Amino acid sequence: MEAREAETQSSIFSHAIASKELPKHFRDNRHVWVFIELERGRVHPVSIELLGEGRKLADKLGVQLAGVVIGGCETRSAIAEALAYGADFAYLVESPLLSDYRNEPFTKALSDLVILHKPEILLLGATSLGRDLAGSVATTLETGLTADCTELDVDADGSLAATRPTFGGSLLCTIYTLSCRPQMATVRPGVMAPPRRMSNAIGSVIRHDLMMIEDEIVTKVLDFRPDGQSETINLAYADIVVAGGLGIGTAENLEHVMVLARTIGGEFGCSRPLVQKGWMGFDRQIGQTGQTIRPKLYLAAGISGAVQHRVGVEGADLIVAINTDSNAPIFDFAHVAVVADAVDLLPALTTAFTRRLVPHTQTIQVERCHR
Template identity: 60%
Template sequence: MSEPSKPQGRKFQLPEHLKEYKGIWVIVEQERGSVHSVSWELVGEARKLADKLGVEVGAVVLGADSPELNAICGDAFTYGADVVYKVTDPVLADYRTDPYTRVMTDVVNTYKPEIVLLGATTLGRDLAGAIATTLATGLTADCTELDIYMDNRSLAATRPTFGGTLLCTIQTLAYRPQMATVRPRVMSMPDRDDSRTGRVVEVFPNLRETDVITKVLSFIADREQTEAQLAFADIIVAAGKGLGKPENLKLVFDLAKVLGGEVGVTRPLVQAGWTGFDRQVGQTGKTVRPKLYIAAGISGAIQHRVGMEKSDLILAINTDPNAPIFDFAHLGLVGDALTILPALTDAFGKRLSVNRLAG
């Protein structure tokens, strides 16, 4: 990982009382034994940053004690953690802001990590903001890149700004821990190493249910949701304003169905009412990292680019040969998406049918 460019100005010296903060933590997001993949992506990223600083990676696992929670602790080591802080209490069985914030505030103040990372999910964003408030520290949200300024050991957290037209790098200098959230699929998933082990620090906060004002009435798993799950799709066919009118979205859905993929759209299509927000890809929508991303009639503005540019293979279809999307797409087709999409659907359909018969 290369050294990020230095900010101009007076060199900052970390106050002595903050030098005792050491290590990089990832708060593992788990619900009823199921871990959100962004947590392991962040453990992998934390491993890179920690190696640069020469410190340990800590994974914080909260919940009610169970075999599933023990398995999650083991998984944390395989993805790069050196130590797991296992925080167990029956009150922590389901996520609620108040008890999780109180517990994490105490654990951070006790063990003093210099950096704390969370996924920019619904849960992660809620918890990160609450913890940063109680710890009176800084939080950089929705980061697209993380690095370290070695001269002062500060986290260089890069995120889109000004509506996604610029990228800015933010430091939290005079406060610890430094905190950041990162969207799912922005960082790559680390390889498992089942030979890795580490130590477990058990924490028993001794909470009382009667002190918590919120109650969990029901739990609906993500797999039971009817919304599009773009963040986990291996193939996405995405549409932009180049499709002309809402009726032409059918061409995108047809191709996605043949490929077994999901359908994504740009922000203008959502704003125009063509489809729901759950299909929006970009800075204000979902960040995706599929194996194949087909962009049909999408110009490639920075707001959309930051949400999909790390896809393994990007195929762009646009009538304008100078469209910005061709600057970063791996493959490009200059032509009318209304003609090319049906041709691709037909070609893929025939090829897949032949493969099924041959198999």
């Protein structure tokens, strides 16, 4: 009986999706847009990653890819970067009022562009700026927005399939925006692989004026103070990352993680439970609800590998997992699985790497001193 009811409900749900038609006034929406985020005049890496993903979506749909640049007077390099990383053309809204990010003028600029030129898909980075802007634009346009996506695709009907974790990271769900346009999604930095840069790329630039004056903007920028931690913690773009989980046992044992990371020239981090225990700060948390990383080497010590953690690390080139539980979920996606106690193995790895990394001449001098 339960199986029959589930089958019936599934049929009803499938029929509801199949019968949902896009309103006529949205059927002319075309092309894929990527918002090019500027961080103190430089293109944010997540925008480059999104251009690579946007290029794939545009090619599948048979449409063009556009970069959207909104800023003050330093926008020429951003347009060049958008074209170099795959955009066919660029939209530009340039005004002194856009020199610093403020929600009202940026929302007005992007919303007006969308209303006028009618894109089918609009992608933004899930940064502090991107999240703030995406929510305001989606609300203004009364369209759907899927946040913190880990995968983007288009189905046979050309609808954007935006996949993201749900229920605290225990499941993945794919969300469709069936009756509104544009279809909007944000993606966290480090989730998508960046495309190759093309030299001598060319494309047209379509300019649009900001239809707003300073008196209409409530917020004012008084000063800019960079986050003091941003210069010291670089998990999202580190080539080597060593992280610890509950299997590490105690807060004191995290020292083994940090020492190994420093020895091999990498960054260190942890899984969410350790942040919840207060053993490390949130800025060191790795996973869907923390930092998303794509290092060349990721070494996970005592981490079970829940879905939300997997989403944050599966872009790594090489994942080495150490765990005493041979059935730990992390072994399902790790490239190298080591069944061992991380507390014993990490110091041994540090010793082995130290010996290999010390120059031969220094090794000889040490030996002579001991003799």
